[in-house]
Amino acid sequence: MTQVISAAEAKTLLANVMKDAYPDERGRFGPFGGRYVPETLVPALDRLQAGVDRYLHDVDFLEAFHAELKSWVGRPTPLTHARELSKRWGAQIYLKREDLAHTGAHKINNAVGQVLLAKKLGAKRVIAETGAGQHGVASAAACARLDMPCTVYMGEVDMERQAPNVGRMKLLGATVVPVTSGDRTLRAAVDEALRDWVSDPNGTYYCLGSAVGPHPYPYLVRELQSVIGREAREQMLATTGKLPDSVIACVGGGSNAIGIFYPFVKDTEVQMLGLEAGGLGTGLGQNAASLAYGRPGVLQGAYSLLLQDEHGQIQETHSVSAGLDYPGVGPEHSLLMSIGRVKYEAVNDEDALAALAECCAAEGILPAIESSHALAGAKRHASEHPGKTLLIGLSGRGDKDMPTLQKTILKDQV
Amino acid sequence: MAARDSIGDAIRAAKTKGRPALVAYITAGFPRRKGFRELLSSVCESADVVEVGVPFTDPMADGTTIQRSSRAALEDGVTLQWIFAELEAFSAQRSKHGAPLLLMSYLNPLLAYGLARLPKDAARAGVSGFIVPDLPLEECAELRAALEAQGLALVQFVTPVTPSARMELLSEASRGFLYAVTMTGTTGKNVAVPDEVLDYFARVKEISTVPVCAGFGIRSRDQVERLAPFVDGVIVGSALVEVIERGEDTGAFLQSLRGEAIAT
Numbered sequence: 001m002t003q004v005i006s007a008a009e010a011k012t013l014l015a016n017v018m019k020d021a022y023p024d025e026r027g028r029f030g031p032f033g034g035r036y037v038p039e040t041l042v043p044a045l046d047r048l049q050a051g052v053d054r055y056l057h058d059v060d061f062l063e064a065f066h067a068e069l070k071s072w073v074g075r076p077t078p079l080t081h082a083r084e085l086s087k088r089w090g091a092q093i094y095l096k097r098e099d100l101a102h103t104g105a106h107k108i109n110n111a112v113g114q115v116l117l118a119k120k121l122g123a124k125r126v127i128a129e130t131g132a133g134q135h136g137v138a139s140a141a142a143c144a145r146l147d148m149p150c151t152v153y154m155g156e157v158d159m160e161r162q163a164p165n166v167g168r169m170k171l172l173g174a175t176v177v178p179v180t181s182g183d184r185t186l187r188a189a190v191d192e193a194l195r196d197w198v199s200d201p202n203g204t205y206y207c208l209g210s211a212v213g214p215h216p217y218p219y220l221v222r223e224l225q226s227v228i229g230r231e232a233r234e235q236m237l238a239t240t241g242k243l244p245d246s247v248i249a250c251v252g253g254g255s256n257a258i259g260i261f262y263p264f265v266k267d268t269e270v271q272m273l274g275l276e277a278g279g280l281g282t283g284l285g286q287n288a289a290s291l292a293y294g295r296p297g298v299l300q301g302a303y304s305l306l307l308q309d310e311h312g313q314i315q316e317t318h319s320v321s322a323g324l325d326y327p328g329v330g331p332e333h334s335l336l337m338s339i340g341r342v343k344y345e346a347v348n349d350e351d352a353l354a355a356l357a358e359c360c361a362a363e364g365i366l367p368a369i370e371s372s373h374a375l376a377g378a379k380r381h382a383s384e385h386p387g388k389t390l391l392i393g394l395s396g397r398g399d400k401d402m403p404t405l406q407k408t409i410l411k412d413q414v
Numbered sequence: 415m416a417a418r419d420s421i422g423d424a425i426r427a428a429k430t431k432g433r434p435a436l437v438a439y440i441t442a443g444f445p446r447r448k449g450f451r452e453l454l455s456s457v458c459e460s461a462d463v464v465e466v467g468v469p470f471t472d473p474m475a476d477g478t479t480i481q482r483s484s485r486a487a488l489e490d491g492v493t494l495q496w497i498f499a500e501l502e503a504f505s506a507q508r509s510k511h512g513a514p515l516l517l518m519s520y521l522n523p524l525l526a527y528g529l530a531r532l533p534k535d536a537a538r539a540g541v542s543g544f545i546v547p548d549l550p551l552e553e554c555a556e557l558r559a560a561l562e563a564q565g566l567a568l569v570q571f572v573t574p575v576t577p578s579a580r581m582e583l584l585s586e587a588s589r590g591f592l593y594a595v596t597m598t599g600t601t602g603k604n605v606a607v608p609d610e611v612l613d614y615f616a617r618v619k620e621i622s623t624v625p626v627c628a629g630f631g632i633r634s635r636d637q638v639e640r641l642a643p644f645v646d647g648v649i650v651g652s653a654l655v656e657v658i659e660r661g662e663d664t665g666a667f668l669q670s671l672r673g674e675a676i677a678t
Contacts, residue, residue: 035552036521036548036549038475039550039551039570039573039576039595040475040573042550042580043576043577181478181481182471182481191472194474195474195475198474198475198598198600199600201575202575202598296525297522298521298548306522308522311493311495312523312524312527313488313523314472
């Protein structure tokens with residue numbers, strides 16, 4: 001459980017990844033993943049697993065899902081050639097525009113898929129956690145569309161910095177429960193959602209928003225989000241006639257990243273780069289970069305890399321972006337890093353905000369602060385490897401970040 | 415005799431006296447590290463088995479009381495190393511026949527401590543077994559084997575939503591006792607103990623090959639009396655932590671649950 005992966009093991013794991021062997025029947029991505037939950041949730045996860053096995057391969061279910069993605073979410077989202085950023089950064093920059101998906105981020109792909117599944121499983125209500133509020137809004141919208149009661153847990157700290165999204169969730173009919181326990185951000189919201197679920201495991205469906213948590217969530221979320229990478233891969237081939245040299249995405253829990261990476265995993269010539277929240281620096285508590293600075297452990301249902309102290313206590317995190325402000329990461333990312341298939345780096349608050357401003361001015365696009373970590377990472381990558389073609393997952397739009405942007409980028413402007 | 419057998423023995427000894435065993439939970443180092451051994455000693459006098467909680471930052475199976483006590487203990491600097499040192503000193507001073515001690519911990523602090531050294535250090539500290547609420551049967555093989563080698567128990571849970579076939583597996587795997595959760599939910603809420611809950615306990619009791627103890631939401635003598643015919647023991651956690659929080663006498667509270675006259 002606490003193993004360090006040797007070079008020989010990494011080779012085997014990589015071969016398994018190329019054979020699509022993960023998750024295995026125990027819900028493992030190599031050593032990572034699994035199902036570490038209270039006994040009360042085991043039957044609920046068994047039912048979810050049975051539902052996932054049945055419906056993710058069911059023609060009618062997939063037809064209903066893709067019909068919603070097309071006519072309600074607005075998919076496929078466009079691929080935009082960022083002409084000015086390409087010039088400035090010395091690379092060909094393409095943006096996969098999840099900011100143009102309904103409700104403003106990639107989160108809707110997962111939410112609509114899971115709420116459809118919740119209905120099939122006979123759930124009476126849906127609960128969700130949210131950090132930046134995007135998954136909360138997406139869940140509220142999907143529940144309104146599909147006629148399900150929805151409760152969203154959101155940390156008090158996040159409710160303040162993402163205030164516009166709180167109002168949106170309420171308008172969409174969701175009950176928003178402020179979380180005052182723990183760190184009052186995304187991780188505490190997940191704890192509270194789990195406590196709610198444990199209280200009614202038969203009637204409640206937990207719509208988890210990222211590729212984290214106990215099996216089968218990391219798999220389910222990957223499957224629902226892979227539409228991003230499948231579309232982007234086709235669009236790159238159609239637009240440029242070839243695959244990109246690198247695919248770049250931001251990573252908090254890692255749902256948009258796994259969604260865009262996964263369809264490229266077997267394209268070994270394509271490099272992949274995940275950008276985590278570097279916050280204010282490399283010290284404990286100053287960032288939310290679990291892959292860069294974390295150690296393996298178990299939090300909220302899965303064995304993965306975590307920001308923790310020597311005693312196994314989970315660390316408070318810091319990031320200017322609520323959506324990346326999480327001390328863990330999806331188990332599949334821990335695997336992809338440990339076998340060297342994806343490289344993960346940290347981007348600090350300042351560079352992310354600078355990239356946000358640059359993208360606004362150069363392309364007329366206001367990206368989410370989360371997505372701006374990917375932009376900043378792409379800029380750095382381009383300066384080190386000029387002339388390459390880079391596909392960037394623009395996971396969401398930045399309208400929700402106005403309270404934070406007023407206090408940072410805009411604070412000196414009259 | 416393996417240390418884990420002391421747990422079942424203590425529960426059966428209470429049963430032969432015509433009452434359910436009382437399993438008491440306290441958070442290690444709460445309300446503060448100083449004086450913890452004295453508190454533990456007094457709880458051990460009034461309880462048949464004592465669970466010592468290892469505080470964790472994310473206690474997802476626990477309600478607000480144990481979240482609060484865990485946070486306070488962490489802020490006071492409680493670590494598993496400190497707990498083992500305290501328990502070792504405590505065990506050295508007391509009779510071998512005192513209430514058996516169990517450690518109740520989420521998995522991550524145990525992983526950080528290291529599963530290789532954990533069982534031996536726990537045995538040396540006088541611990542008889544472990545309760546790990548986020549470690550279901552399918553994931554527990556490694557820890558279970560390591561504990562077995564030292565003669566230590568790993569307690570399994572069953573809940574009202576556990577199917578009977580799974581209940582059998584959990585009972586077979588459980589050592590010490592079987593932790594039967596009274597309700598779906600987190601610790602600390604008040605439970606009314608309706609008839610269907612009693613049906614569930616009757617089912618658990620029929621299936622289980624080890625003593626059955628009911629936990630989550632036990633706060634009053636009424637509940638204990640209602641559950642008594644169906645279980646071998648009751649577990650009290652949040653209500654006891656609240657007594658400690660209020661600075662009240664733990665012995666008096668535990669005796670009131672046992673239905674004994676309160677010594678004054």
